[in-house]
Amino acid sequence: MRIPKTVKVGGITYKIVVAPQGDFTNNACGEIYYNRSEIRITDGETQYQARALLHEVVHAIYAHLGYNNHPEKEVDELAGVLYALIVDNPEMFEPESAPRPVMYVSDAGNWEYSGKLPPAIAAADISAKSLMAAVEKLRAVRRETDGDDEATLALCKKIIKTIEAKKKKPKADAQ
């Protein structure tokens, strides 16, 4: 378990402050300040800190539920079982990893992209299909030129010129 910078309980974000043991009264290993949404835990070994943090989190849960009376024994027992549950079952709390985006050829024979397009491309309103088609065209050109960059560039320029020339041709109003 990691010690985060903040922890959210019942809609309230508590700032987590790590302080030396000497700063705490009654030799406590943690404190919670509801009025400034702050949890303080002592510096020390990570497991010890995590356990102390969970103790304060249980206090925060009790407060969220509207309980003014927090029996320390009960709070500590709950913190103990919560701590064990979390550290003994890491898989339960791991975020599901998103599948890596891949380029693939769809059933229709088009290049598709399974992921989210980079923001710049998305903003330029270039469809994944047309982008992949362009990439594939460039690959084909590179194969045609045996990967020679100069030759590829020259051939690309030629293709662009051809496309532009086609665009310039006046279209008939009707056919």
Ligand SMILES: [Zn+2]
């Ligand atoms: Zn307590």
